[in-house]
Amino acid sequence: MNVKERAMRAPTIELRDVVKVYGSGPAGVRALDRVSLAVAPGEFVAISGPSASGKSTLLHLAGGLDGPTSGTVTVGGEDLAHLRPAELARVRRRQVGYVFQRYNLVASLTAVENVMLPLEFGGMPTRQARGAAVAAIERVGISRPFDRFPDDLSGGERQRVAIARAIAGDRDAILADEPTGALDTITGDLVIELLAELAAAGTSIVLVTHEPRFATWADRVVFMRDGRIVDESVAAAPPSPPAEPPVEVLSP
Numbered sequence: 365m366n367v368k369e370r371a372m373r374a375p376t377i378e379l380r381d382v383v384k385v386y387g388s389g390p391a392g393v394r395a396l397d398r399v400s401l402a403v404a405p406g407e408f409v410a411i412s413g414p415s416a417s418g419k420s421t422l423l424h425l426a427g428g429l430d431g432p433t434s435g436t437v438t439v440g441g442e443d444l445a446h447l448r449p450a451e452l453a454r455v456r457r458r459q460v461g462y463v464f465q466r467y468n469l470v471a472s473l474t475a476v477e478n479v480m481l482p483l484e485f486g487g488m489p490t491r492q493a494r495g496a497a498v499a500a501i502e503r504v505g506i507s508r509p510f511d512r513f514p515d516d517l518s519g520g521e522r523q524r525v526a527i528a529r530a531i532a533g534d535r536d537a538i539l540a541d542e543p544t545g546a547l548d549t550i551t552g553d554l555v556i557e558l559l560a561e562l563a564a565a566g567t568s569i570v571l572v573t574h575e576p577r578f579a580t581w582a583d584r585v586v587f588m589r590d591g592r593i594v595d596e597s598v599a600a601a602p603p604s605p606p607a608e609p610p611v612e613v614l615s616p
């Protein structure tokens with residue numbers, strides 16, 4: 365999706381003047397201090413900044429896992445503060461997907477069952493959830509992990525299953541918090557490349573990362589410090605793929 369097409373569509377996720385204070389009184393921590401950020405459909409935003417600058421807090425709020433102290437968070441045009449609990453649960457399970465540094469896969473469930481889990485929690489019938497899970501796993505480019513358990517997968521494969529879980533059921537946005545933190549450089553690059561492909565196909569991506577090189581894949585890099593957005597740079601050129609995509613590392 366090009367810049368002009370994106371600009372014509374409403375943001376997938378929007379934070380407006382968001383403040384988040386943990387605790388209260390003198391011990392309170394102002395994790396976000398009047399943060400505003402809009403992520404367009406198909407846009408790939410990378411968030412960078414030092415530890416404790418509020419990056420994870422921003423993702424939690426963007427996905428409705430926690431609410432702001434003040435300001436508004438909208439997903440798909442809906443103000444999350446105005447949603448009933450069941451509607452908020454639907455946003456968390458069907459519209460926005462999470463990818464964490466530690467894959468958070470359930471060890472006793474196979475890859476396909478892990479991907480099905482949130483869909484079934486979200487009320488999707490088992491048969492349909494299985495179909496959506498298989499489609500999502502195929503999209504992340506793993507050949508046949510369907511009935512393997514997380515312990516039998518490589519780190520890169522596990523993170524791809526986690527991404528499949530995050531996109532299953534055609535979600536509008538993926539929020540990824542340092543998803544390459546536990547991966548080697550080559551495998552990490554493949555994960556980011558996959559996120560870029562998903563963005564190109566219309567999914568909004570918000571990536572928290574310490575790795576400056578990932579900026580080349582993002583449409584925009586947002587820098588945070590002390591709970592504030594201090595700088596934004598818009599990529600001058602479209603993201604380019606790495607010189608030699610080493611696809612073979614994903615083979616079992």
Ligand code: ADP
Pocket residue numbers: 386387393394395413414415416417418419420421422
């Ligand atoms: P980052 O992801 O950039 O490292 P975080 O969003 O995790 O930053 O944290 C921002 C600030 O908020 C830090 O000072 C952190 O200690 C504090 N913080 C984060 N989560 C909580 C919490 N659940 N309770 C209290 N303080 C928190």
Ligand code: MG
Pocket residue numbers: 419420421541
């Ligand atoms: Mg963090």
